[in-house]
Amino acid sequence: xxxxxxxxSKAAAATKAAPEPAQKAAKTHPPVSPLAPxxxxxxxxxxxxxxxxxxxxxKYEGRDDVxxxxxxxxxxxxxxxxxxxxxxxxxxWCRAALAQKSARxxxxxxxxxxxxxxxxxxxxxxxxxxxxxxxxxxRPQEVFLASTGVIGEPLPVKKITGILPDVYENTGATAWDQxxxxxxxxxxxxxxxxxxxxxxxxxxxxxxxxxxxxMIAPDMATMLxxxxxxxxxxxxxxxxxxxxxxxxxxxxxxxxxxTSTSDTLLLFATGKGxxxxxxxxxxxxxxxxxxxxxxxxxxxxxxxxxxxxxxATKLIRINVSGAESPAAARKIGLSIANSPLVKTAIAGGDAxxxxxxxxxxxxxxxxxxxxxxxxxxxxxxxxxxVRDPNYSxxxxxxxxxxAEIEIDVDVGIAKxxxxxxxxxxxxxxISINGDYRx
Amino acid sequence: xxxxxxxxSKAAAATKAAPEPAQKAAKTHPPVSPLAPxxxxxxxxxxxxxxxxxxxxxKYEGRDDVxxxxxxxxxxxxxxxxxxxxxxxxxxWCRAALAQKSARxxxxxxxxxxxxxxxxxxxxxxxxxxxxxxxxxxRPQEVFLASTGVIGEPLPVKKITGILPDVYENTGATAWDQxxxxxxxxxxxxxxxxxxxxxxxxxxxxxxxxxxxxMIAPDMATMLxxxxxxxxxxxxxxxxxxxxxxxxxxxxxxxxxxTSTSDTLLLFATGKGxxxxxxxxxxxxxxxxxxxxxxxxxxxxxxxxxxxxxxATKLIRINVSGAESPAAARKIGLSIANSPLVKTAIAGGDAxxxxxxxxxxxxxxxxxxxxxxxxxxxxxxxxxxVRDPNYSxxxxxxxxxxAEIEIDVDVGIAKxxxxxxxxxxxxxxISINGDYRx
Numbered sequence: 001x002x003x004x005x006x007x008x009s010k011a012a013a014a015t016k017a018a019p020e021p022a023q024k025a026a027k028t029h030p031p032v033s034p035l036a037p038x039x040x041x042x043x044x045x046x047x048x049x050x051x052x053x054x055x056x057x058x059k060y061e062g063r064d065d066v067x068x069x070x071x072x073x074x075x076x077x078x079x080x081x082x083x084x085x086x087x088x089x090x091x092x093w094c095r096a097a098l099a100q101k102s103a104r105x106x107x108x109x110x111x112x113x114x115x116x117x118x119x120x121x122x123x124x125x126x127x128x129x130x131x132x133x134x135x136x137x138x139r140p141q142e143v144f145l146a147s148t149g150v151i152g153e154p155l156p157v158k159k160i161t162g163i164l165p166d167v168y169e170n171t172g173a174t175a176w177d178q179x180x181x182x183x184x185x186x187x188x189x190x191x192x193x194x195x196x197x198x199x200x201x202x203x204x205x206x207x208x209x210x211x212x213x214x215m216i217a218p219d220m221a222t223m224l225x226x227x228x229x230x231x232x233x234x235x236x237x238x239x240x241x242x243x244x245x246x247x248x249x250x251x252x253x254x255x256x257x258x259t260s261t262s263d264t265l266l267l268f269a270t271g272k273g274x275x276x277x278x279x280x281x282x283x284x285x286x287x288x289x290x291x292x293x294x295x296x297x298x299x300x301x302x303x304x305x306x307x308x309x310x311x312a313t314k315l316i317r318i319n320v321s322g323a324e325s326p327a328a329a330r331k332i333g334l335s336i337a338n339s340p341l342v343k344t345a346i347a348g349g350d351a352x353x354x355x356x357x358x359x360x361x362x363x364x365x366x367x368x369x370x371x372x373x374x375x376x377x378x379x380x381x382x383x384x385x386v387r388d389p390n391y392s393x394x395x396x397x398x399x400x401x402x403a404e405i406e407i408d409v410d411v412g413i414a415k416x417x418x419x420x421x422x423x424x425x426x427x428x429x430i431s432i433n434g435d436y437r438x
Numbered sequence: 439x440x441x442x443x444x445x446x447s448k449a450a451a452a453t454k455a456a457p458e459p460a461q462k463a464a465k466t467h468p469p470v471s472p473l474a475p476x477x478x479x480x481x482x483x484x485x486x487x488x489x490x491x492x493x494x495x496x497k498y499e500g501r502d503d504v505x506x507x508x509x510x511x512x513x514x515x516x517x518x519x520x521x522x523x524x525x526x527x528x529x530x531w532c533r534a535a536l537a538q539k540s541a542r543x544x545x546x547x548x549x550x551x552x553x554x555x556x557x558x559x560x561x562x563x564x565x566x567x568x569x570x571x572x573x574x575x576x577r578p579q580e581v582f583l584a585s586t587g588v589i590g591e592p593l594p595v596k597k598i599t600g601i602l603p604d605v606y607e608n609t610g611a612t613a614w615d616q617x618x619x620x621x622x623x624x625x626x627x628x629x630x631x632x633x634x635x636x637x638x639x640x641x642x643x644x645x646x647x648x649x650x651x652x653m654i655a656p657d658m659a660t661m662l663x664x665x666x667x668x669x670x671x672x673x674x675x676x677x678x679x680x681x682x683x684x685x686x687x688x689x690x691x692x693x694x695x696x697t698s699t700s701d702t703l704l705l706f707a708t709g710k711g712x713x714x715x716x717x718x719x720x721x722x723x724x725x726x727x728x729x730x731x732x733x734x735x736x737x738x739x740x741x742x743x744x745x746x747x748x749x750a751t752k753l754i755r756i757n758v759s760g761a762e763s764p765a766a767a768r769k770i771g772l773s774i775a776n777s778p779l780v781k782t783a784i785a786g787g788d789a790x791x792x793x794x795x796x797x798x799x800x801x802x803x804x805x806x807x808x809x810x811x812x813x814x815x816x817x818x819x820x821x822x823x824v825r826d827p828n829y830s831x832x833x834x835x836x837x838x839x840x841a842e843i844e845i846d847v848d849v850g851i852a853k854x855x856x857x858x859x860x861x862x863x864x865x866x867x868i869s870i871n872g873d874y875r876x
Contacts, residue, residue: 353590
């Protein structure tokens with residue numbers, strides 16, 4: 001994996017598009033993605049975090065649709081958000097709240113994105129934060145918010161504020177699975193990951209949950225992820241860790257190239273489990289293991305989002321090397337990963353390296369046509385500007401039956417490298433997104 | 439329609455992706471697109487142009503696959519090409535030949551793109567040009583080339599050079615329909631357009647043919663278009679006319695956002711029908727009618743390519759206004775036109791303006807969320823940052839049944855405007871591109 005592409009202003013999952021579930025699909029409980037992890041991660045308590053969920057009935061019946069996390073005093077926070085110019089009210093709220101550099105609560109609802117809701121949407125966000133602050137005994141500016149679901153519909157905010165006191169009372173140390181389920185739209189499985197890192201020879205924990213890649217009628221994508229640690233890390237350092245980790249995780253995945261109005265990634269550090277001496281700077285050697293574990297956890301969650309990409313039957317990893325820079329490699333990788341022709345070919349079990357050549361070419365980044373090298377599953381299929389002389393159609397046909405496909409592309413210019421993940425493009429995608437009114 | 443976006447270096451159809459036919463599809467003669475023009479244009483002779491076709495058997499059996507046009511001495515030429523960094527050998531050849539500013543012949547083959555074919559591909563292009571030059575009695579550098587079809591396969595060039603003398607002998611004034619069919623891959627209909635323009639009170643003719651949007655196993659997109667006029671226009675002026683016309687035609691369409699290695703648009707002016715006095719500069723008032731007619735013809739051909747987009751059931755026109763500049767409006771328009779979520783919604787008959795909001799937001803161009811206005815078929819669905827109070831689901835559902843859908847988006851910033859065309863994304867697209875090896 002390459003180092004971060006150095007575009008720290010690029011927000012979480014800016015290039016991905018986890019679209020949301022058709023209402024019908026939500027009702028009919030679509031089957032769990034064939035790419036889902038075999039067994040979900042088990043998340044242990046994190047000191048300083050109480051978590052819970054409740055039923056507000058915003059859109060879904062008979063299931064939790066509001067998540068609340070309560071954070072110990074002194075919790076620091078970092079966030080990255082959608083780059084969309086039409087972002088949701090909760091995203092605007094979080095950006096402003098982030099300036100406070102401390103967090104005491106998180107409230108997330110599913111079923112309504114509170115996006116393109118005008119002045120009422122801004123008021124709904126404020127009302128939610130005020131209700132949570134009243135329950136948790138903090139200032140509204142210390143409450144972080146996210147919403148996912150239908151856009152353009154007014155958020156029935158009283159349904160949320162009405163249950164928040166009860167949800168607050170029921171928060172506890174263990175409800176991670178319940179929390180991960182409450183933020184699903186029509187994700188087909190809850191997304192969770194956990195890790196333990198050493199700082200100063202002391203263990204700290206990291207838990208994360210995410211949602212994304214389901215679809216919700218009549219609307220579009222949202223990717224949300226919330227990560228909690230009991231390490232003690234000051235907000236500026238936390239923000240840099242998160243921004244860098246995001247670049248090689250949520251910012252390195254795509255389902256269909258569409259960007260949500262609501263993409264939100266937040267990292268909370270309570271400091272309550274920490275016996276380590278204070279961290280003050282990003283390059284502190286004592287952060288090395290934490291950085292590695294955090295990045296691994298973010299990648300785990302990001303890849304789970306791709307595994308739940310709508311209609312996905314294959315997980316695709318694309319490693320680009322030989323580019324002018326890591327940023328150029330990332331652009332080439334996403335050009336391949338977003339190409340409908342590449343994605344449909346892989347869905348059809350076709351090692352169509354010609355379409356990969358096309359996608360490299362259209363990226364606009366420097367590539368040497370006559371030095372281009374392409375491998376599928378480690379088998380070289382194209383080299384030095386022509387098909388590999390040892391290309392075996394039979395070998396490729398066997399390899400392409402796998403559920404996880406790896407493509408290596410060296411563009412022959414310099415040393416820039418980056419890896420991205422995507423999924424295939426199938427009839428399932430068309431059905432989920434286009435058939436529900438037919 | 440907005441003025442050109444001012445990016446004259448952006449080549450023909452750089453943003454579109456007319457992918458090519460599955461071999462199977464070619465054999466089974468897929469049905470003509472439901473969006474095909476009711477009756478094909480009838481093209482009359484153009485003084486100074488002889489045209490013909492022949493069967494080289496490169497890939498297809500029992501049909502023409504080589505086009506040759508022979509151009510009178512003194513013919514000027516202009517061209518725009520793919521922006522792909524992995525362009526084909528014929529594109530490289532044409533770029534070099536264009537520097538000569540004169541053309542005596544055009545040779546196009548279907549069935550093999552001569553792309554990613556390395557040194558052999560360069561030699562094949564040269565051999566084709568030399569054979570055509572020998573037949574036509576001109577220099578190889580006055581021969582223009584294009585190839586469309588499989589990439590990565592060696593071009594069986596002797597099959598082409600072997601029949602060129604015969605094809606040359608059989609060129610004539612009338613074989614436009616035959617020529618348009620010879621360059622098809624699995625286009626479902628030949629694409630032709632014709633116009634008459636007045637220069638100095640004298641009529642001049644313009645004929646154009648194009649191919650694109652079919653699919654060819656195992657490879658990808660090519661859009662080719664060749665336009666001929668008997669007007670007398672010097673090469674520099676001709677190039678500027680073509681570059682500007684391309685911006686609002688082939689550069690304003692997209693099928694799936696994939697860019698070919700081979701996109702080529704050439705305009706030849708023989709001067710042989712011209713009784714008008716010499717044209718020397720672009721802003722000559724006497725060119726006004728020619729410019730209008732040329733642009734109309736280029737748009738006609740470009741929209742025919744979209745009408746033949748693989749799996750297309752709806753033609754979609756997207757008009758963006760209120761942007762910072764025409765270039766910004768174009769970027770927003772293509773962001774909408776390339777969004778799989780927008781395209782699948784329209785396939786499903788869903789006036790999903792929420793996905794249009796998303797696509798505006800992800801374009802990265804300035805947009806005022808709270809002034810955004812969206813219309814479907816002239817009916818306003820969103821205004822001032824919220825759903826239009828008069829929104830009628832019943833009205834929209836009726837409108838969305840139409841085969842041609844128009845979307846107007848005003849982003850509320852300034853006066854930049856641009857219009858683009860696309861088609862919907864259907865199960866047909868997935869089948870054509872992904873199913874052929876299943």
